[in-house]
Amino acid sequence: MFKAIVSASTLRDALDSVSVLVDECKIRLNEDGLAIRAVDPANVGMVDLSLDAAAFESYEADGGVIGVNLSKLEDFVGMADSSQLVELELDEETRKLNIRIEGLSSTLALIDPDSIRQEPDIPDLDLAAEIVLEGAQLDRGIKAADMVSDHVRLRVDDAEEAFHIQAQGDTDDVDFQLDAGDLIDLTAGEADSLFSLDYLKDMNKAIPKDAEVTVELGQEFPVKLHYRVAEGQGNVTYMLAPRIQSD
Amino acid sequence: MFKAIVSASTLRDALDSVSVLVDECKIRLNEDGLAIRAVDPANVGMVDLSLDAAAFESYEADGGVIGVNLSKLEDFVGMADSSQLVELELDEETRKLNIRIEGLSSTLALIDPDSIRQEPDIPDLDLAAEIVLEGAQLDRGIKAADMVSDHVRLRVDDAEEAFHIQAQGDTDDVDFQLDAGDLIDLTAGEADSLFSLDYLKDMNKAIPKDAEVTVELGQEFPVKLHYRVAEGQGNVTYMLAPRIQSD
Amino acid sequence: MFKAIVSASTLRDALDSVSVLVDECKIRLNEDGLAIRAVDPANVGMVDLSLDAAAFESYEADGGVIGVNLSKLEDFVGMADSSQLVELELDEETRKLNIRIEGLSSTLALIDPDSIRQEPDIPDLDLAAEIVLEGAQLDRGIKAADMVSDHVRLRVDDAEEAFHIQAQGDTDDVDFQLDAGDLIDLTAGEADSLFSLDYLKDMNKAIPKDAEVTVELGQEFPVKLHYRVAEGQGNVTYMLAPRIQSD
CATH class of the missing domain: 3.70.10.10 (Proliferating Cell Nuclear Antigen)
Structure with missing residues (x-):
């Protein structure tokens, strides 16, 4: 029923x-x-x-x-x-x-x-850093990264207390830095992981620009993004597996 | 001249x-x-x-x-x-x-x-039902039908005094029902015919959303749609041949 | 530095x-x-x-x-x-x-x-006519010409003190006439040249609709278009070679 x-x-x-x-x-x-x-x-x-x-x-x-x-x-x-x-x-x-x-x-x-693919288990992860920012900020960083590469590095700089959305292309690179003052909240910790931009762009499409997005980030670990929907009566959590960093 | x-x-x-x-x-x-x-x-x-x-x-x-x-x-x-x-x-x-x-x-x-195709004779038809509705309502019904099928059934329900824009797809179907109160005017009568959506969509493109459209409908008969243009100083009449209903 | x-x-x-x-x-x-x-x-x-x-x-x-x-x-x-x-x-x-x-x-x-193509010398030309008009007027003339042809004739009519943007297609033609009163300024002189619309359309894309554009025009000669940018602190000059008129 x-x-x-x-x-x-x-x-x-x-x-x-x-x-x-x-x-x-x-x-x-x-x-x-x-x-x-x-x-x-x-x-x-x-x-x-x-x-x-x-x-x-x-x-x-x-x-x-x-x-x-x-x-x-x-x-x-x-x-x-x-x-x-x-x-x-x-x-x-x-x-x-x-x-x-x-x-x-x-x-x-x-x-x-x-007949539909099995529902995944979304693991509880203990991720070192938590960043809370506006959907519009995330959107800006993803758009910038997309100009130079097809993957993006999310990183928290423990020392300067900042969140970085970075991308390195063959010749050009971008670094979008959000200091604690630009963020809604920041729990700094060692966190640096590389992700496919295609997936992050898809997720970003659904995230309202005025949403308060919480990003949980670790060291070469999956990232979790969550935000409230339905005026707080609902929740969306995305999890995205990392790509191997090849430096 | x-x-x-x-x-x-x-x-x-x-x-x-x-x-x-x-x-x-x-x-x-x-x-x-x-x-x-x-x-x-x-x-x-x-x-x-x-x-x-x-x-x-x-x-x-x-x-x-x-x-x-x-x-x-x-x-x-x-x-x-x-x-x-x-x-x-x-x-x-x-x-x-x-x-x-x-x-x-x-x-x-x-x-x-x-060198141009001959002008058609548009026959006088004695159609049982006449529905007068806003262009926007017709547009809504056509859009809904278009989601599930490539043909649409226009029907007047004599008993409940309502006009139906219906479509039946392979798996899904829609029924847009406009009661007498939703319509500008309704002369009910036995009327039920099936039409190609492609044509109706083309005609619908030209019909202003705020036009008062008169639909003359019969039983497996052509439909006539007419509306005024040029602030009442002009008239457009469409006629569309029915498709055979295969039930 | x-x-x-x-x-x-x-x-x-x-x-x-x-x-x-x-x-x-x-x-x-x-x-x-x-x-x-x-x-x-x-x-x-x-x-x-x-x-x-x-x-x-x-x-x-x-x-x-x-x-x-x-x-x-x-x-x-x-x-x-x-x-x-x-x-x-x-x-x-x-x-x-x-x-x-x-x-x-x-x-x-x-x-x-x-590795980049050499910078051109932009010659000083002594062109007979000078027309000053709004970017929006130029845009209108170019759009009209584009409906019927892939080249456009710019012409000053000495006698009637007017600027013409004309195009002649295989069957249809357009003539956009701007009289002295429609222009910001006009220095009439014998001037009549034919140009590729593709190039003029590209240049037109960059010209703001509210820019004051100066057109220097001659007799089967290149045309020069210039306008100010950066609130007067910059200048753009385009020069376009003519096509041979084949009448």
């Missing part, structure tokens, strides 16, 4: 955070809210989304799992204006999702959850 | 309604206004445009027919701002159309009208 | 005027300002840009020459908002250009100036 009403913009932001990584996903319809965990086909980027029941106008579910084609679901939800409400209801018998938006009734065929 | 002055936006809206269906057309320069009738190469969609002399700042004509390349004529008219006036004058001798827009004089070579 | 601080928008407008013609150029770092002269590979279009020291917030140079990849330099400068300042500093040792924009430090590898 699943029946919920939610604002189109809340649902859209939540789905976007997942669709930048995968085309299909399982959605867990827990009693206390929606949850999606997914990993990209290359096992490099993961996402963990939770949307609490409180993020919905109304929410009823009893723990089922459905499989969805995300771009189709986003198309359907995209028929609503941001301020409109979207009504979702699972038809257990036909295994279809009914979507209603003011006069428009759509039916989306679901996918067998067993 | 043909000589006329018209606002760029009026001329543009009128030409757009035809150019979504055909590249070339005959324009009848009647004494009381312009008239264009055209049918697409596959004989599925027709358009009938009339623009009364009153839609022009000044208008003089004596009944000739010219053939034009619509995209070229639209390019030329597109050099004007919406609020500017366009002066048209036929040069009988050279068979060219002179177009003047504040300092800019252009000359457009005409096409031999005999 | 070279070290300068300049507003991003000033630098961007200046570089744009050159990058529409060439991909790489030499920049002369003179004591009294920057200077770039370049000619396109076909030797048809030339540009001469000067940006006085006064156009900068601060400027120090001692006469060196550097070679740059313009699109890379523009990418780097493009990381700044229009109102932000860009700090440029030449590292003589590594032959790299350091670019700093609020927290973002980039290093751009320079190109050996000897």
Whole structure:
């Protein structure tokens, strides 16, 4: 059983955070809210989304799992204006999702959850540095790195208490330095890892420019990025595996 | 003889309604206004445009027919701002159309009208249902249908007094229901026909979102859509042949 | 030695005027300002840009020459908002250009100036007519010409004191006439030359719509276009070779 009403913009932001990584996903319809965990086909980027029941106008579910084609679901939800409400209801018998938006009734065929890549375990990592910054700052650093390379180095300089987004191309390089004063918060620690820009650019697409993003960073370790959605009633966590630094 | 002055936006809206269906057309320069009738190469969609002399700042004509390349004529008219006036004058001798827009004089070579597909007869049909709705509503229904299929079913439900824009894809389907209260006017009657979305999307492109569109619908019959242009001084009628319903 | 601080928008407008013609150029770092002269590979279009020291917030140079990849330099400068300042500093040792924009430090590898096409001499020409007009007027004439042909005729009509931007296609033609009253200034004289639209379109892209553009025109002679940049503290001159008129 699943029946919920939610604002189109809340649902859209939540789905976007997942669709930048995968085309299909399982959605867990827990009693206390929606949850999606997914990993990209290359096992490099993961996402963990939770949307609490409180993020919905109304929410009823009893723990089922459905499989969805995300771009189709986003198309359907995209028929609503941001301020409109979207009504979702699972038809257990036909295994279809009914979507209603003011006069428009759509039916989306679901996918067998067993045919979808397994949900990843997102490990608890003890990462030395934690940086809290605005989505817009992260965006700026990623755009700069993208001009010269296809990978990016995230680094915390313990001595000067700064976060660096760096990239080194064949001939050119960039270093975007955010001092403690530029950041919302910084827990300095030895942390320096290299990542694929392609993945980080995809994740960055979904991160609102005004979001408060927490970056957990280690020494040649995966990075974790998380931010709140749905006015605090939901959470997105990305995890990205590092690339080997070849110096 | 043909000589006329018209606002760029009026001329543009009128030409757009035809150019979504055909590249070339005959324009009848009647004494009381312009008239264009055209049918697409596959004989599925027709358009009938009339623009009364009153839609022009000044208008003089004596009944000739010219053939034009619509995209070229639209390019030329597109050099004007919406609020500017366009002066048209036929040069009988050279068979060219002179177009003047504040300092800019252009000359457009005409096409031999005999080389252009014959103008269709648009039949009088006695269609059971008549729906009057806003262009924006029609647009919404067509966009929704386009997500799941390449054809669309237009239907009036006699019992519940509602107009449905429906589409059924291989796995998903949509039903956009407009009740009497959502419509400007509804004459209910038995009416249910299937149409190619490609054509309807083309026609929809030309229909202003704030236009009052009258839809005449029958039982597996062509649909007629008409709306006023040029602040009521002109009329566009589309007719679209149905597809066979295969249930 | 070279070290300068300049507003991003000033630098961007200046570089744009050159990058529409060439991909790489030499920049002369003179004591009294920057200077770039370049000619396109076909030797048809030339540009001469000067940006006085006064156009900068601060400027120090001692006469060196550097070679740059313009699109890379523009990418780097493009990381700044229009109102932000860009700090440029030449590292003589590594032959790299350091670019700093609020927290973002980039290093751009320079190109050996000897590997870049030689700077053209821009000849002093004694051209009969001089037309001063708004960039927006020039833009309108070029757009109109582009509808019917790939070359454009610039002409001053001595008798009616008017400037014409004309084009003649295979079947259609346009004539954009600017009378003395439409122009900022006009020194009439016998002047009529034909030019490639491709080049003029490229130059037009860089010319601000609100710039006061001076056009020096002769009889089957090159045309010169110049306008001020950097609030009058810089100058751009384009010279374009004529095409032979074949009547």
